[in-house]
Amino acid sequence: MPESFLNFKDSGCSSVEYRASPQRMFHQPSLHRSSVCSTFCTDGNVQECLLHITQEMASLGLSPIWVESTRPSELEVVAVLNCIHDLIQLHLKDLRALENMEVEQLKSNSSIDSLQITSTQLKEELEHYKRENNGLHERERQLQHKVKSLQHGLKNEKEEVQKLQSIISTRAGQYNHEMKRKEREFDKLKERLNQLLSDKKDRKQAIDVLNRVGRADGKRSLWKTEKTEAKREEEMYKTLLNDYDNRQRDLLQENAELKKILQQMKKDMVSILKSKKSTKTDKFERFQKEDDDDEEEDALNSTKHSVELFSDDAREQLTNGVRLQWRRLKNHMETLDSKVGELPDRDYSSVSGQTQEQEMESLKLEIQKCKDFIQTQQQLLQQLSSPCGEEVTLLPTKMQQEKERLEGEWETLEEQRQIFDRERSNFTEAAIRLSHERKSFEENRAMWLKYHFLNLSPFPDSNKPEMQSSESPFSIFEAENNPGPAAENDFHSLCEGSRTKAVSASSEDRRQ
Amino acid sequence: MNFSELFKQSNHLCKVSPDGKYLATCVQYRLVVRDMSTLQILQLYTCLDQISHMEWSSDSQFVLCAIYKRGLVQVWSLEQPEWHCKIDEGSIGLTSSRWSPDGRHILNTTEFNLRITVWSLCTKAVSYIKYPKACQKALDFSRDGCYMALAERRDCKDYVSVFVCDDWHLLRHFETETQDLAGLEWSPNGCVLAVWESCLEYKVLLYSLDGRLLSTYSAYEWSLGIKSVAWSPSSQFLAIGSYDEKVRILNHITWKKIAQFDHPSTITKTKAVVYKEEEKRPALSEDLSLHLNSSSSLFSSQSKYEILSLPVHLPVVKPDPERANPKIGVSNLVFSSDSRYLATKNDSIPCVLWVWDLQSMTSVAVLEQTSPVRCFQWDPRQNRLALCTANAKLYLWSPGGCVAVQVPAPGGFQVQALNWHNTGHSLVLVGKDQLCLCYMDEDQDQDQD
Numbered sequence: 001m002p003e004s005f006l007n008f009k010d011s012g013c014s015s016v017e018y019r020a021s022p023q024r025m026f027h028q029p030s031l032h033r034s035s036v037c038s039t040f041c042t043d044g045n046v047q048e049c050l051l052h053i054t055q056e057m058a059s060l061g062l063s064p065i066w067v068e069s070t071r072p073s074e075l076e077v078v079a080v081l082n083c084i085h086d087l088i089q090l091h092l093k094d095l096r097a098l099e100n101m102e103v104e105q106l107k108s109n110s111s112i113d114s115l116q117i118t119s120t121q122l123k124e125e126l127e128h129y130k131r132e133n134n135g136l137h138e139r140e141r142q143l144q145h146k147v148k149s150l151q152h153g154l155k156n157e158k159e160e161v162q163k164l165q166s167i168i169s170t171r172a173g174q175y176n177h178e179m180k181r182k183e184r185e186f187d188k189l190k191e192r193l194n195q196l197l198s199d200k201k202d203r204k205q206a207i208d209v210l211n212r213v214g215r216a217d218g219k220r221s222l223w224k225t226e227k228t229e230a231k232r233e234e235e236m237y238k239t240l241l242n243d244y245d246n247r248q249r250d251l252l253q254e255n256a257e258l259k260k261i262l263q264q265m266k267k268d269m270v271s272i273l274k275s276k277k278s279t280k281t282d283k284f285e286r287f288q289k290e291d292d293d294d295e296e297e298d299a300l301n302s303t304k305h306s307v308e309l310f311s312d313d314a315r316e317q318l319t320n321g322v323r324l325q326w327r328r329l330k331n332h333m334e335t336l337d338s339k340v341g342e343l344p345d346r347d348y349s350s351v352s353g354q355t356q357e358q359e360m361e362s363l364k365l366e367i368q369k370c371k372d373f374i375q376t377q378q379q380l381l382q383q384l385s386s387p388c389g390e391e392v393t394l395l396p397t398k399m400q401q402e403k404e405r406l407e408g409e410w411e412t413l414e415e416q417r418q419i420f421d422r423e424r425s426n427f428t429e430a431a432i433r434l435s436h437e438r439k440s441f442e443e444n445r446a447m448w449l450k451y452h453f454l455n456l457s458p459f460p461d462s463n464k465p466e467m468q469s470s471e472s473p474f475s476i477f478e479a480e481n482n483p484g485p486a487a488e489n490d491f492h493s494l495c496e497g498s499r500t501k502a503v504s505a506s507s508e509d510r511r512q
Numbered sequence: 513m514n515f516s517e518l519f520k521q522s523n524h525l526c527k528v529s530p531d532g533k534y535l536a537t538c539v540q541y542r543l544v545v546r547d548m549s550t551l552q553i554l555q556l557y558t559c560l561d562q563i564s565h566m567e568w569s570s571d572s573q574f575v576l577c578a579i580y581k582r583g584l585v586q587v588w589s590l591e592q593p594e595w596h597c598k599i600d601e602g603s604i605g606l607t608s609s610r611w612s613p614d615g616r617h618i619l620n621t622t623e624f625n626l627r628i629t630v631w632s633l634c635t636k637a638v639s640y641i642k643y644p645k646a647c648q649k650a651l652d653f654s655r656d657g658c659y660m661a662l663a664e665r666r667d668c669k670d671y672v673s674v675f676v677c678d679d680w681h682l683l684r685h686f687e688t689e690t691q692d693l694a695g696l697e698w699s700p701n702g703c704v705l706a707v708w709e710s711c712l713e714y715k716v717l718l719y720s721l722d723g724r725l726l727s728t729y730s731a732y733e734w735s736l737g738i739k740s741v742a743w744s745p746s747s748q749f750l751a752i753g754s755y756d757e758k759v760r761i762l763n764h765i766t767w768k769k770i771a772q773f774d775h776p777s778t779i780t781k782t783k784a785v786v787y788k789e790e791e792k793r794p795a796l797s798e799d800l801s802l803h804l805n806s807s808s809s810l811f812s813s814q815s816k817y818e819i820l821s822l823p824v825h826l827p828v829v830k831p832d833p834e835r836a837n838p839k840i841g842v843s844n845l846v847f848s849s850d851s852r853y854l855a856t857k858n859d860s861i862p863c864v865l866w867v868w869d870l871q872s873m874t875s876v877a878v879l880e881q882t883s884p885v886r887c888f889q890w891d892p893r894q895n896r897l898a899l900c901t902a903n904a905k906l907y908l909w910s911p912g913g914c915v916a917v918q919v920p921a922p923g924g925f926q927v928q929a930l931n932w933h934n935t936g937h938s939l940v941l942v943g944k945d946q947l948c949l950c951y952m953d954e955d956q957d958q959d960q961d
Binding site for chain 1: 683703835
């Protein structure tokens with residue numbers, strides 16, 4: 001606004017271009033009344049001012065102040081006064097309107113303010129009521145829940161009441177039954193009492209036995225004395241003690257077995273964990289420590305094993321040890337399970353996966369090999385079965401050759417056998433002959449010795465002619481002796497001959 | 513399996529002697545003793561009136577015949593048939609009579625449980641025991657026969673007296689912490705006495721031989737409690753059957769519950785085999801004469817066991833809640849001789865028998881019969897259970913399987929009770945007024961159905 005005012009001031013008469021809004025102009029005079037009035041018209045630009053003003057009046061719809069027909073320099077005072085009056089009226093009207101509008105604006109502002117206030121109040125109230133509503137809903141829900149639980153409780157209570165009622169009724173029935181029974185018995189007693197009182201003959205108790213019977217075990221019964229009473233007590237306590245002894249023995253046995261089982265379990269668990277630990281490498285240190293612990297425990301246990309774990313400490317240690325191992329085993333299993341579920345990004349799983357893959361591949365290779373093997377076998381079998389015909393024809397010729405060769409050998413062997421048989425028979429004959437001859441030789445010798453012995457005399461002369469005659473048996477003996485060696489020689493020659501024959505036969509064979 | 517012919521008996525009184533050689537039966541007022549192997553009558557005794565109770569002595573030399581009506585007890589000897597003994601209780605009456613373990617004393621309980629008279633056959637002496645309690649099981653002898661436990665009631669309090677059976681000397685007398693003692697039982701090793709309350713309160717007390725209280729066990733309050741109690745033969749377990757249809761097993765070391773067996777009416781998840789007896793009526797052929805010749809087969813039906821698949825719904829008989837001693841709960845518990853198996857019956861499902869394995873503490877078999885099970889007993893030598901349901905069949909269960917055998921007895925013989933011979937080679941089947949013996953063929957294997 002200050003800018004437009006300055007423009008107006010600068011332009012002066014050429015304010016045709018400037019058509020500020022009438023409102024602004026009217027606003028201005030209220031603030032800058034004194035400055036506007038004086039500088040618009042000067043002595044020089046009266047005509048222009050007049051023109052300008054008439055134009056403006058025309059534009060405003062007021063009567064013109066100047067008509068061109070009259071003299072240009074003189075103004076119609078009436079018209080001017082009318083114009084001024086109109087302008088003043090307009091101005092006043094505008095002022096009034098402005099005032100009204102200001103008042104209205106104030107009014108509307110105040111109403112807006114009041115409305116705003118009421119709206120915020122209402123909003124607050126709305127919030128408040130909403131909260132209240134929620135709270136009431138919540139309470140309703142809780143109450144419903146409570147109602148349900150109470151109903152449920154009521155149902156339970158009803159059921160219990162019914163149950164108790166049934167129990168009461170059964171108990172009442174039982175009591176009534178007992179009471180009736182007792183009453184009946186009472187009545188019977190009364191009757192019996194009456195009967196007994198009125199009964200004349202009182203039948204007494206009696207036993208009528210033909211003869212007394214001996215005790216089943218043959219013993220005689222004892223008098224009741226303190227000694228027997230004490231003995232009875234003793235026997236009773238003995239039976240009780242025996243029973244407790246037996247029970248304790250059984251329990252000890254059971255305990256020992258259970259302890260053994262526990263120890264075995266612990267050992268197994270330790271061994272399992274140790275074998276698992278050896279496969280893992282990055283957790284080596286931790287396991288090493290645990291290994292040390294295990295070794296310590298094992299050492300302890302081995303020393304205590306012989307003591308049979310009777311003390312409480314040993315028992316506790318055993319149970320704690322088992323628990324520890326079991327926990328370790330569980331953790332181990334859990335880690336294994338978690339690894340199975342994980343993606344194969346980590347080293348262990350990839351390693352294991354790799355090993356698994358390797359194994360799979362090796363197994364596949366093996367399968368392939370086996371298949372190939374089976375195929376080759378099948379082929380061979382086929383080959384064997386299909387070209388069977390050719391081989392069959394080949395075989396006989398080979399076989400025949402073999403056969404002929406074998407037959408030839410057989411013949412030669414037969415010949416040899418026959419030769420040997422003959423020679424053997426010869427040998428036997430020769431042996432027999434030899435034995436005969438030996439026998440005869442022995443007999444002759446014996447005879448000669450006898451003769452010689454008998455003919456022995458201290459007189460050599462007398463015996464001489466006899467000696468000569470005695471020589472004859474000796475000569476005969478010698479003559480007879482000779483064939484012995486001769487027979488022997490024959491025998492030997494025979495042997496040699498046969499040996500040579502055998503040698504020749506064998507050499508012939510070899511040549512063949 | 514061979515069956516003998518039928519013999520007469522009355523009152524279900526037929527018992528095998530403890531040495532297994534003789535069978536004694538009562539027919540009205542006669543006592544018939546037969547040889548077990550040949551079933552020939554060895555002795556025949558005549559009593560003065562109808563015999564109410566008969567019992568062998570422990571050395572199988574004597575038989576006791578009690579006539580409650582007349583208050584008489586007659587004892588017969590097997591060795592000397594001419595020997596006789598008659599005990600007359602006089603005006604005091606007689607409600608029960610039994611042998612002592614040494615076989616030479618007779619204990620008579622007088623009427624109204626006034627006292628127990630101990631008659632000695634060796635000395636003709638009489639002893640009296642006062643204030644015995646009138647309850648389900650007031651008197652029990654230990655298995656070795658050394659001690660007797662008796663429940664007494666004086667001044668509205670329960671006591672237990674322990675007597676030495678040799679000379680009836682009172683060893684111990686102690687008060688029990690019970691309101692109303694219902695029964696007592698020695699453990700098989702004779703060192704522990706189990707004492708239980710009446711069904712109004714679930715309470716089991718365990719006393720040692722010298723009268724100290726070892727432990728108390730109570731499973732629950734207010735509802736009806738214990739119905740039956742059984743020791744295992746090894747004394748390791750105490751089985752308690754109660755009105756809540758459950759069996760609880762206590763162990764002998766801590767006397768705490770180690771297992772609980774339920775008997776539900778619907779079985780949905782179990783590893784046990786569920787057998788169901790299926791009856792098949794034979795088709796009548798046109799030639800009726802054949803059927804009429806064997807009259808029993810016309811009306812009899814063949815039974816076979818089928819194995820059912822889960823889930824199984826068992827037939828429940830709802831008990832009358834107004835009456836006393838309602839038919840609900842485990843009423844019968846029997847252990848096998850090696851303590852491996854337990855057979856139980858729930859009264860609200862009376863046609864079904866449960867067999868439990870105590871090694872695994874689970875049920876092993878559930879047998880559903882066509883009629884309520886009357887009696888079941890284990891073979892004393894092996895794990896074989898015989899049961900009967902008041903029809904003409906005998907049922908046997910073993911871990912290998914289940915078999916239903918028709919008893920080839922004429923005239924509508926119904927097996928109401930059975931007793932094993934102590935060698936396990938034969939069974940005595942007791943009907944209404946007849947009995948039959950069943951000889952097990954040990955070479956055969958059991959069929960599995």
